[in-house]
Amino acid sequence: MRIAVPNKGRLHEPTLSLLERAGLHVEETADRQLYADTVDEDVTVLFARAADIPEYVRDGAADLGVTGLDQAAESGGVVDGAGAAAEGDLVDLLDLGYGSCRLVLAAPEDGDIAAVEDLVDKTVATEFPNVTRDYLDRVGVDADVVTVTGATELTPHVDMADAIVDITSTGTTLKVNRLAVIDDVLDSSVRLFARPDVVDDPKVEQVLTAFESVLAADGRRYLMMNAPKARLDEVKDVIPGLGGPTVMNVEADADGNGMVAVHAVVDERDVFETISELRSVGATGILVTEIERLVE
Numbered sequence: 001m002r003i004a005v006p007n008k009g010r011l012h013e014p015t016l017s018l019l020e021r022a023g024l025h026v027e028e029t030a031d032r033q034l035y036a037d038t039v040d041e042d043v044t045v046l047f048a049r050a051a052d053i054p055e056y057v058r059d060g061a062a063d064l065g066v067t068g069l070d071q072a073a074e075s076g077g078v079v080d081g082a083g084a085a086a087e088g089d090l091v092d093l094l095d096l097g098y099g100s101c102r103l104v105l106a107a108p109e110d111g112d113i114a115a116v117e118d119l120v121d122k123t124v125a126t127e128f129p130n131v132t133r134d135y136l137d138r139v140g141v142d143a144d145v146v147t148v149t150g151a152t153e154l155t156p157h158v159d160m161a162d163a164i165v166d167i168t169s170t171g172t173t174l175k176v177n178r179l180a181v182i183d184d185v186l187d188s189s190v191r192l193f194a195r196p197d198v199v200d201d202p203k204v205e206q207v208l209t210a211f212e213s214v215l216a217a218d219g220r221r222y223l224m225m226n227a228p229k230a231r232l233d234e235v236k237d238v239i240p241g242l243g244g245p246t247v248m249n250v251e252a253d254a255d256g257n258g259m260v261a262v263h264a265v266v267d268e269r270d271v272f273e274t275i276s277e278l279r280s281v282g283a284t285g286i287l288v289t290e291i292e293r294l295v296e
């Protein structure tokens with residue numbers, strides 16, 4: 001099974017660290033620029049440009065791909081479930097949560113394009129011509145689309161285009177180039193994509209579960225403590241936990257102080273408050289640790 005991942009740019013490092021956390025350590029080899037083995041002998045990683053990854057998966061060069069939804073949408077059809085897939089579609093298996101950005105329609109702040117309807121018979125420059133044409137069709141506006149390969153924000157200022165469709169996240173680039181957002185075209189983030197014919201493959205399901213377990217662990221902490229047996233109900237009220245906390249006998253408690261060990265998974269945002277509540281119901285020796293993966 002082959003997974004195509006970004007070979008450089010902003011998506012490279014976070015994707016490698018996700019593979020690592022998912023237990024799919026990527027082996028260092030001489031050919032690392034192109035492909036690499038992982039600790040799982042059935043899983044190989046293929047390094048490709050973020051923009052090429054959807055095509056690699058559609059063509060069968062890879063079975064799974066990690067890249068932005070914007071890139072997948074530009075390269076063809078994307079569906080949520082394998083059941084709905086048509087020939088050549090990619091299945092969006094999982095939102096991996098990073099690389100969040102928006103594709104927006106933008107035009108010069110002080111120009112005469114204030115709404116998409118103003119673009120009839122005008123020109124839109126973009127690195128995403130297919131997504132842009134689909135969008136213009138959807139809103140029923142007949143405009144020309146010019147494909148550029150970078151510095152899209154410049155084109156309205158050099159009479160190449162009247163508006164652009166481009167990526168924005170903080171909005172800084174648009175602002176610097178005196179462009180205002182006119183409409184949202186697509187919300188994007190990095191996803192795990194598959195070809196419809198491999199979705200039910202046990203290995204693909206295994207990779208999906210591993211990725212999901214990393215996302216499930218994000219933002220959660222593992223709490224361990226000793227608590228008086230007599231106050232267990234109060235302790236449980238403080239930490240609802242994942243299907244209730246785990247309660248264990250404490251061996252050192254042979255002298256009968258009535259202490260038990262309690263373990264629970266809690267939201268990291270609740271840790272601060274929970275710890276003082278736990279202390280007030282008699283918990284001691286409270287430990288807070290990170291969780292690597294959580295298979296629910």
Ligand SMILES: Nc1ncnc2c1ncn2[C@@H]1O[C@H](COP(=O)(O)OP(=O)(O)OP(=O)(O)O)[C@@H](O)[C@H]1O
Nearest residue numbers: 008009010011050068070071099100101167169188
């Ligand atoms: N400013 C941004 N904020 C968040 N995500 C972004 C941003 N720009 C791009 N992305 C996401 O990263 C993907 C890859 O972007 P791109 O192909 O421009 O590579 P890059 O990581 O910017 O590297 P380079 O442009 O140097 O090749 C985009 O398709 C998009 O999904």
Ligand SMILES: O=P(O)(O)OC[C@H]1O[C@H](OP(=O)(O)OP(=O)(O)O)[C@H](O)[C@@H]1O
Nearest residue numbers: 150151166167168169170171172173174
């Ligand atoms: O809203 P912002 O936070 O300003 O981000 C948007 C910018 O980020 C990306 O460029 P990138 O930094 O990847 O440079 P690139 O044009 O070389 O890809 C994208 O192409 C936008 O230009």
Ligand SMILES: [Mg+2]
Nearest residue numbers: 009010150167
């Ligand atoms: Mg870029």
